[in-house]
Amino acid sequence: MNSDLIQRALAEDGAFADITTLSTVPAEQQARGSIVTRQEGVVAGLHVAAETFQTLDPRIEIEFLVQDGATVQRGDLLLRLSGPARSILSAERVALNFLGRLSGIATTTALCVRAVEGSRARILDTRKTTPGLRSLEKEAVQLGGGQNHRFGLSDGVLIKDNHIKAAGGIPQAIAAARHQAPHLLKIEVECETLAEVEQALQADADVILLDNMDLETMRTAVRLIRQQAPRVLIEASGSIGTNASRLVAVAETGVDFISLGALTHSAPNFDISLEFA
Numbered sequence: 001m002n003s004d005l006i007q008r009a010l011a012e013d014g015a016f017a018d019i020t021t022l023s024t025v026p027a028e029q030q031a032r033g034s035i036v037t038r039q040e041g042v043v044a045g046l047h048v049a050a051e052t053f054q055t056l057d058p059r060i061e062i063e064f065l066v067q068d069g070a071t072v073q074r075g076d077l078l079l080r081l082s083g084p085a086r087s088i089l090s091a092e093r094v095a096l097n098f099l100g101r102l103s104g105i106a107t108t109t110a111l112c113v114r115a116v117e118g119s120r121a122r123i124l125d126t127r128k129t130t131p132g133l134r135s136l137e138k139e140a141v142q143l144g145g146g147q148n149h150r151f152g153l154s155d156g157v158l159i160k161d162n163h164i165k166a167a168g169g170i171p172q173a174i175a176a177a178r179h180q181a182p183h184l185l186k187i188e189v190e191c192e193t194l195a196e197v198e199q200a201l202q203a204d205a206d207v208i209l210l211d212n213m214d215l216e217t218m219r220t221a222v223r224l225i226r227q228q229a230p231r232v233l234i235e236a237s238g239s240i241g242t243n244a245s246r247l248v249a250v251a252e253t254g255v256d257f258i259s260l261g262a263l264t265h266s267a268p269n270f271d272i273s274l275e276f277a
Helices: 002-013 019-024 046-056 085-115 134-143 161-167 170-180 194-202 215-228 244-251
Strands: 030-037 061-064 077-084 122-124 157-159 187-191 207-211 233-237 257-259 272-276
Touching: 002 046, 002 085, 019 085, 030 085, 046 061, 046 077, 046 085, 077 085, 085 122, 085 134, 085 244, 085 272, 157 161, 157 170, 161 170, 161 187, 170 187, 170 194, 187 194, 194 207, 194 215, 207 215, 215 233, 215 244, 244 257
Parallel strands: 122 257, 157 187, 187 207, 207 233, 233 257
Antiparallel strands: 030 077, 030 272, 061 077
């Protein structure tokens, strides 16, 4: 999978016909360089970056100085490269794009996980990923200490507002899911009000997602669920973001999971550069 993705990314960037490099760098020129961090964080995507260089030119030799998931400081060296200068230069931007994007996700995830340490809440990603990059982005979340929600629509039943409207209500949607879905899959229902939480409990949902609730309503919902159905898992989502104080406040309501689309759709790029020796 990564091979096809990398080939498309290199072709998109014009790496196989890099006019600037071809016109300025002699074909026989060899080079050595290092990939260097410009900030503190968690690294992800090193193997994808290495595969990018070697897809363009297998003659490029790579030495890993750290591994994916490592916490690094500004100025740390991540990889050493040696080989044809033209090839290294032509693959540089695509390799760094992968590495910067994935390390940004891992770093953002690590900050969120750290914010809720000591609580029962676990940080989850969502399906709000870059098309074609889901497996890499979800792996980056794991490297940052987070956990994956559904990879795709076939992995679990998550009944959202439009499903509820189309089915005719929460009880009807849950009943239909119980009838159709494999018995090993949990049934999760999105609830925006306490009345919907009550309906989900009465219909025997396995997981209740508290969506876009203010903190007071969320606390009340958690107490209600714990009292009536202690086995039911509770997820919070919707407009939470990655702000540490907001995450702490949500975790303190007692939810089991906090799912954050921002881990993948809004993570800042990690600042990394390639420096020739």
